[in-house]
Amino acid sequence: MTETKSKVKLSQWDALLLESLRSQGWSDQDLLHRVTGGDLPVDESKYEFDYGQLAALADEQPELFRRAVLDGYQIKYNTIRGIRSWIDVALGIEAKLELEEGREAVEAELTEDEYSLLLGVLSFGWQITGGSAADGNAKVYTIEPVQR
Structure with missing residues (x-):
């Protein structure tokens, strides 16, 4: 029987920092070596x-x-x-923010791979719904709190 490791938990801010460096083309090895060595850029975003x-x-x-x-x-x-912000930094996609009273959500056009990445990092209490066709191979998804 294979033991599966659960994913480690990061703060939202640490995840944004990590994805920001990835978006600059840093490989996993770059991240491990440069971050631990303190070889860090100045962010001008x-x-x-x-x-x-x-x-x-x-x-x-x-x-x-x-x-x-x-x-x-x-x-x-x-x-x-x-x-x-995570969708913007990690995926380079400008998502739409909905802040109507009683309905807070993010709407974004995502490919299947982008959808899977986002689904894998979301914290407990959030859901992704939709998946209606958009342009090309992307679909429009809504990310919102789970209603109890």
């Missing part, structure tokens, strides 16, 4: 990320950081704006 926090995580919890980079992660707790 609208987010103004301070990658020192990610270096501190790698220093304080090296195994957790290594597993997050190599095996993937799940976000501990998502916010609606954090989900939109």
